[in-house]
Amino acid sequence: MKTIEQKGMYQKFPRSGKDTRVTHYCAGCGHGIVNKLIAECCAEMGLQDRTVFVDPVGCGVFTYYYWDAAHISAAHGRASAAATGVCRARPDAVTIAYQGDGDLGAIGFNNAFQAASRGEKFGCIFINNSLYGMTGGQMAPTTLEGEKTTTTPFGRDPALTGHPLHVCEVFSQLQAPVYIARVSVADTKRIMQCKQAIRRMFEIQQAHKGYALLEILAPCPTNFRLDPLKAAEFCKNEMEAEFPLGVFRDVEKGIGHETVDERRGESSRVSSSASVLAVNPVPQVASCAELFAEKEAVPPAENDPSVHERRFKFAGYGGQGILSLGLTVAEAARFERRYTLWFPSYGPEQRGGSASCSVVVSGTPIGSPTVEHPDVLVCMNQPSYERFVDDVKRGGTVIVDATVPITRQPPEGVKLVQWPALKMAEDFGVPKAANTMMLAALKKLGCTGLSGENLEKALVASFAKKPALGVKNLELLHKAEAETCA
Amino acid sequence: MTKFVKSNEAVVIGALYAGCDLYFGYPITPASEIAHGAAKWFPMLGRTFVQAECETASVNMMFGAAGAGKLCMTATSGPGFSLMLEGISYLAGAELPAVIVDVNRAGPGLGNVYPEQSDYTPAVKGGGHGNYQTFTLAPASAQEMCDFTIKAFQMAAKWRTPAIVFADGLQGQMMETVKLPDAELPRPDFSEWAAQGEAKTRQNLVKSIFLDAAAQEVFNDHLQRKYEDMAVDAMADTYLADDADLLIVAFGIASRVARTTVETLRRKGMKAGVFRPITLNPFPRKQLAAAAKGRKIMTIELDAGQFADDVRLNLAKAGLGAESANVMMIHRMGGHVVTVDDAVKAAKMILGK
Numbered sequence: 001m002k003t004i005e006q007k008g009m010y011q012k013f014p015r016s017g018k019d020t021r022v023t024h025y026c027a028g029c030g031h032g033i034v035n036k037l038i039a040e041c042c043a044e045m046g047l048q049d050r051t052v053f054v055d056p057v058g059c060g061v062f063t064y065y066y067w068d069a070a071h072i073s074a075a076h077g078r079a080s081a082a083a084t085g086v087c088r089a090r091p092d093a094v095t096i097a098y099q100g101d102g103d104l105g106a107i108g109f110n111n112a113f114q115a116a117s118r119g120e121k122f123g124c125i126f127i128n129n130s131l132y133g134m135t136g137g138q139m140a141p142t143t144l145e146g147e148k149t150t151t152t153p154f155g156r157d158p159a160l161t162g163h164p165l166h167v168c169e170v171f172s173q174l175q176a177p178v179y180i181a182r183v184s185v186a187d188t189k190r191i192m193q194c195k196q197a198i199r200r201m202f203e204i205q206q207a208h209k210g211y212a213l214l215e216i217l218a219p220c221p222t223n224f225r226l227d228p229l230k231a232a233e234f235c236k237n238e239m240e241a242e243f244p245l246g247v248f249r250d251v252e253k254g255i256g257h258e259t260v261d262e263r264r265g266e267s268s269r270v271s272s273s274a275s276v277l278a279v280n281p282v283p284q285v286a287s288c289a290e291l292f293a294e295k296e297a298v299p300p301a302e303n304d305p306s307v308h309e310r311r312f313k314f315a316g317y318g319g320q321g322i323l324s325l326g327l328t329v330a331e332a333a334r335f336e337r338r339y340t341l342w343f344p345s346y347g348p349e350q351r352g353g354s355a356s357c358s359v360v361v362s363g364t365p366i367g368s369p370t371v372e373h374p375d376v377l378v379c380m381n382q383p384s385y386e387r388f389v390d391d392v393k394r395g396g397t398v399i400v401d402a403t404v405p406i407t408r409q410p411p412e413g414v415k416l417v418q419w420p421a422l423k424m425a426e427d428f429g430v431p432k433a434a435n436t437m438m439l440a441a442l443k444k445l446g447c448t449g450l451s452g453e454n455l456e457k458a459l460v461a462s463f464a465k466k467p468a469l470g471v472k473n474l475e476l477l478h479k480a481e482a483e484t485c486a
Numbered sequence: 487m488t489k490f491v492k493s494n495e496a497v498v499i500g501a502l503y504a505g506c507d508l509y510f511g512y513p514i515t516p517a518s519e520i521a522h523g524a525a526k527w528f529p530m531l532g533r534t535f536v537q538a539e540c541e542t543a544s545v546n547m548m549f550g551a552a553g554a555g556k557l558c559m560t561a562t563s564g565p566g567f568s569l570m571l572e573g574i575s576y577l578a579g580a581e582l583p584a585v586i587v588d589v590n591r592a593g594p595g596l597g598n599v600y601p602e603q604s605d606y607t608p609a610v611k612g613g614g615h616g617n618y619q620t621f622t623l624a625p626a627s628a629q630e631m632c633d634f635t636i637k638a639f640q641m642a643a644k645w646r647t648p649a650i651v652f653a654d655g656l657q658g659q660m661m662e663t664v665k666l667p668d669a670e671l672p673r674p675d676f677s678e679w680a681a682q683g684e685a686k687t688r689q690n691l692v693k694s695i696f697l698d699a700a701a702q703e704v705f706n707d708h709l710q711r712k713y714e715d716m717a718v719d720a721m722a723d724t725y726l727a728d729d730a731d732l733l734i735v736a737f738g739i740a741s742r743v744a745r746t747t748v749e750t751l752r753r754k755g756m757k758a759g760v761f762r763p764i765t766l767n768p769f770p771r772k773q774l775a776a777a778a779k780g781r782k783i784m785t786i787e788l789d790a791g792q793f794a795d796d797v798r799l800n801l802a803k804a805g806l807g808a809e810s811a812n813v814m815m816i817h818r819m820g821g822h823v824v825t826v827d828d829a830v831k832a833a834k835m836i837l838g839k
Contacts, residue, residue: 015691017697017698048688049683049684049685049688050683050684051683052554052681052682052683054550055693061695064691064693068688069688070681070682070683070687070688070689070690070691071681071690071691071692071693072549072550072553072554072681072691072692072693073580073691073692073693073694073695074546074549074550074576075546075549075572075573075576078542078543078546078549078573081538081542081543081546081547081549081550082546082547082549082550082553083550084536084543084547084550085508085510085546085547085548085549085550085551085552085553085554085558086550086551086553086554086681086683087550088508088534088536088547088550088551089507089508089534089550089551089554089555089556089558090554090555090556090682090683092683093554093682093683093684094683095683110539110540110543111539111542111543111546114538114539114543118536282529282530283530284530284531284532285530285531287531287670288499288502288503288531288666288667288670289487289666291502291527291530291531292487292489292499292666293487294487294488294489297487297488298488298490298663299488300488300663300665301663327661330490330661331490334490334663339663340490340662340663341660341661341662342660342661342662343656343659343660343661344659365745366662366742367742367743367744367745367746367747367749367826368742368743368745368746368747368823368826369656369657369660369739369742370656370743370823370825372825372826372827
């Protein structure tokens with residue numbers, strides 16, 4: 001027997017487990033026609049090497065038996081998400097997702113919609129046969145009102161199950177897609193139009209113009225419970241009445257793009273605050289080493305068992321600069337080549353309005369990161385003093401802002417220092433610098449175990465983005481030290 | 487070169503040095519800094535960052551990108567990780583390399599954003615459908631968040647499997663000094679099986695479907711053999727374990743509590759040591775058996791005992807039935823970290839002191 005070569009398809013389908021050219025599609029099924037058209041277009045345009053098909057779950061699941069090109073078989077509903085991954089990973093490839101109306105219209109609708117909204121550079125072929133074929137003819141979002149399916153045995157009742165989902169019309173609300181069309185394979189004329197549309201979709205993908213959606217109305221004789229001819233008639237008459245055919249958008253050809261431009265033009269937001277909303281160019285670097293290079297190389301920590309571990313807790317109200325005070329101490333420790341760990345108020349210890357952070361500094365690798373018993377507790381407000389004061393280690397120090405009333409004394413053997421950080425910052429005219437005032441206390445009392453030089457260096461470094469503020473804070477630090485001497 | 491960074495950022499640094507070309511993610515506390523870092527740094531190196539519409543999308547975008555032969559990753563936390571399990575099963579079923587970072591938070595349900603290790607079972611045993619496993623690494627510091635992310639990419643590529651970096655909320659947030667890797671790794675070549683949109687990969691098919699029961703079983707046998715073979719890459723370390731009467735077994739952040747606990751006990755004259763699995767799957771069974779033989783054993787963990795059960799199982803499978811039967815556990819849940827004080831008390835009780 002002579003076989004006619006079918007363009008774009010394998011000449012036999014061994015992946016199906018059979019040494020034949022018989023597809024798994026039922027007689028009269030729209031998938032079979034569409035499969036042939038896609039294979040022809042792909043081959044005629046010479047795109048088989050470049051194309052990656054993303055196959056669905058549903059009746060289209062076995063397209064990898066047939067199309068002679070690379071395939072990725074995605075999870076149910078996720079072909080558009082997987083196609084996003086493919087076209088981002090291989091921008092030179094031609095990526096085509098193939099989905100049905102359960103896959104795209106129901107479980108994966110948002111994935112398809114968001115991919116369209118992002119303008120992913122792939123083509124999505126959406127087979128609408130108004131029901132779930134593979135699983136046994138259940139209702140799909142595209143099922144017609146009154147249509148009988150295995151889960152709408154009395155006919156789809158809009159009062160209970162809503163109305164048919166118009167995917168092309170919904171996607172047409174999006175700005176990004178460059179091509180949206182609905183075609184049919186219900187008769188010869190329509191099949192020819194369908195092929196033109198598929199070709200157009202491939203052209204757009206070949207040139208990487210953007211996202212394209214092609215909805216194809218397809219008969220499903222088996223689940224319509226109709227013979228192939230009557231199924232095609234149903235597709236032509238009933239389905240087209242609900243889902244009109246046409247090109248909804250083809251930006252290059254000037255179809256449907258006016259609405260997009262109009263939307264742009266009418267938007268006062270875009271024109272009035274364009275400067276605020278500008279997309280900035282991404283600075284490009286050549287390598288990771290360049291990306292992560294630091295102005296000043298800080299050498300790694302040095303193992304020195306003679307340096308005892310110190311644990312710090314810094315606490316106060318949010319906005320008092322508590323986290324950056326802790327970071328400054330951590331940075332100073334790093335300059336001193338100590339093992340250093342910082343973490344922000346975290347876990348159940350965080351309560352509304354309060355902020356705290358912990359710092360561990362050690363001459364040896366740090367074990368437990370949590371600070372249960374601080375050597376040094378710095379409190380900028382009353383709630384944090386009352387919350388943490390009892391935990392301070394014997395021999396440790398509590399530095400508390402002088403405005404905080406001492407409702408109870410720290411545990412025995414803990415030194416209490418009341419320090420006028422907030423007042424000094426206020427007096428110096430920089431209320432925001434209260435944390436720098438606290439750093440002055442830490443430096444002056446020598447309870448960090450770190451050199452004053454490194455503490456100052458860390459303070460300046462913490463203002464790396466605003467060097468003038470670094471100089472100012474260093475000045476304030478010295479002023480606070482001098483003031484408290486007197 | 488060193489950098490003082492949040493552990494979450496260290497993950498991104500590691501990924502970039504490992505040659506990861508694409509990041510797909512949906513924000514979730516306490517993993518969001520990974521997305522922030524990726525959003526900034528990936529494009530600066532000409533690589534791709536995509537904010538997905540949900541975790542289901544993230545993992546399936548990875549399916550596509552990995553299927554197209556590129557190294558890719560995502561990061562998430564408990565609820566997002568649950569959503570990804572279907573996709574991770576597909577990745578395993580199609581034997582695709584990809585890295586998922588789970589910065590574990592407290593659950594079940596919405597839970598809270600504080601640290602737990604309660605995703606242990608789905609992250610270690612293959613939580614989705616089917617007979618699959620993942621390669622799972624448990625870092626305990628910012629340095630390891632960087633280094634183990636690199637290792638995860640290497641193992642994912644070597645074994646053609648999804649790999650998981652299993653961290654926790656506290657670890658994600660904390661800052662430490664990280665020594666940056668010396669060099670970027672070369673990109674692996676997956677053209678033998680990937681769908682790359684090139685002539686040489688035209689006949690490649692990436693799929694997890696085997697309609698034929700016999701073929702599906704053959705594939706499952708292949709997977710199981712692969713998981714057995716992965717044992718050569720099981721990793722663990724110990725601290726003062728050689729002469730220990732009590733072996734504290736812990737991973738991740740809990741292993742650091744264990745370290746301080748051991749130091750505290752040693753100062754009081756009690757011989758304790760730490761055994762830390764670095765890979766949770768493959769579980770370092772041989773190493774554990776060698777360290778645990780004849781010792782009292784206590785786990786420290788931030789879950790309900792899923793890890794302790796795995797320790798018992800592995801000891802029993804290694805033939806240490808007596809040790810397995812006597813594994814004790816101290817744990818916290820809900821976002822609390824076991825304190826050194828509590829761990830010391832528990833250890834003393836076990837040691838009868």
